[in-house]
Amino acid sequence: MRGILILNTGSPKTKNREDVKFFIGAMLSDPLVMSTVPNWFRDILAKRIIAPLRASNSASHYELIWDNEHNESPLIYNSLELAKKIQAATGMPTEIAMRYGNPSVPDAFARLQKKCATLHEVIVVPMFPQYAQSSYQTAVDEVGRCFLIKPHSFRIKFVEPYYNKPGYISSLAQSIKPFIEKGYDKLVFSFHSLPIAHVEIGWNKGKEFDYVYQVKETVRLVTKELGIDPKKNRIVYSSAIGSKWLKPDLEETMKQLAQSGTERVIALTAGFPADNLESLYDIDIVAREAFESNGGKEFHFVPGLNAEDFWVQELIKIIAGKV
Numbered sequence: 350m351r352g353i354l355i356l357n358t359g360s361p362k363t364k365n366r367e368d369v370k371f372f373i374g375a376m377l378s379d380p381l382v383m384s385t386v387p388n389w390f391r392d393i394l395a396k397r398i399i400a401p402l403r404a405s406n407s408a409s410h411y412e413l414i415w416d417n418e419h420n421e422s423p424l425i426y427n428s429l430e431l432a433k434k435i436q437a438a439t440g441m442p443t444e445i446a447m448r449y450g451n452p453s454v455p456d457a458f459a460r461l462q463k464k465c466a467t468l469h470e471v472i473v474v475p476m477f478p479q480y481a482q483s484s485y486q487t488a489v490d491e492v493g494r495c496f497l498i499k500p501h502s503f504r505i506k507f508v509e510p511y512y513n514k515p516g517y518i519s520s521l522a523q524s525i526k527p528f529i530e531k532g533y534d535k536l537v538f539s540f541h542s543l544p545i546a547h548v549e550i551g552w553n554k555g556k557e558f559d560y561v562y563q564v565k566e567t568v569r570l571v572t573k574e575l576g577i578d579p580k581k582n583r584i585v586y587s588s589a590i591g592s593k594w595l596k597p598d599l600e601e602t603m604k605q606l607a608q609s610g611t612e613r614v615i616a617l618t619a620g621f622p623a624d625n626l627e628s629l630y631d632i633d634i635v636a637r638e639a640f641e642s643n644g645g646k647e648f649h650f651v652p653g654l655n656a657e658d659f660w661v662q663e664l665i666k667i668i669a670g671k672v
């Protein structure tokens with residue numbers, strides 16, 4: 350029997366400052382995330398300097414987007430819902446695991462084995478449509494490390510970034526279409542920003558590792574699928590932590606669009622299939638506020654694909670490509 354592991358970055362255990370600090374420290378002490386800092390200094394910088402400095406501000410953002418009804422971060426809740434639906438639709442045991450924090454990869458492996466004693470293969474599905482060393486690579490490396498640390502009675506296979514897969518493109522198009530039909534001036538595709546140094550490493554390796562190429566391909570294919578005017582699109586980047594990161598910036602672009610007379614904007618992230626801090630806070634709160642307070646009239650946020658039935662069906666087809 351095969352099993353499925355839905356893999357993502359992770360979220361703090363709670364929205365409390367201490368848990369947020371722990372999560373930020375874990376993320377930033379990852380050499381694939383903070384790669385320009387010497388090894389001996391990375392942990393100190395991440396856990397003792399940046400995390401304590403950033404934690405209160407970041408916790409206040411989590412406070413605004415937290416799923417209080419389910420007492421969970423939206424990212425974890427959405428991932429659990431997706432896993433439940435995939436398991437129900439395929440009959441294959443399905444679990445979630447996070448690169449940082451919980452649920453951890455070893456725990457997810459154990460739960461899959463508990464669900465199925467005859468498990469012979471686990472298909473790992475990193476929930477990153479575009480490749481980045483700080484998202485896809487570090488997550489699959491973690492799965493590899495946890496797999497090799499002790500003997501397992503199953504093998505593992507990885508789903509590759511699906512930035513151009515028809516099922517991802519058509520799902521995005523389907524989620525955007527109702528907003529397009531109401532009329533709009535600009536369609537803003539937001540992606541997580543990256544340090545230029547990471548972008549260059551990927552670009553030198555080729556298209557398979559080239560974040561900006563994959564971002565542009567996703568947008569080109571969705572535009573084609575929707576049959577809309579590419580001149581009304583904007584690609585922007587959010588969450589930059591420094592000047593030498595990918596631009597144009599989401600918030601800055603929203604201000605400029607509003608100030609130059611754009612009235613109706615549709616905004617979404619095509620870089621995160623599951624809603625999280627980056628979509629619910631950066632787009633639906635910060636970008637909305639930047640647009641509306643600068644004279645913009647209508648701001649429409651397209652929710653993530655999360656556990657939408659049409660996406661579940663298409664993701665299963667993407668996963669089946671690995672079977």
Ligand SMILES: C=CC1=C(C)c2cc3[nH]c(cc4nc(cc5[nH]c(cc1n2)c(C)c5CCC(=O)O)C(CCC(=O)O)=C4C)c(C)c3C=C
Pocket residue numbers: 358359360361372373376377381382383403407422423424477481483484541542543544590620624625626627
């Ligand atoms: C496309 C996926 C992601 C990329 C690429 C990525 C790069 C990246 N992130 C940081 C720093 C932080 N990321 C944080 C949270 C966070 N990041 C991603 C995804 C990508 N990150 C997710 C899904 C999350 C969790 C969001 C949630 O809802 O919980 C954080 C903590 C939150 C905050 O304070 O903003 C930090 C810090 C760097 C430095 C980086 C590339 C080098």
Ligand SMILES: [Fe+2]
Pocket residue numbers: 541
């Ligand atoms: Fe991040």
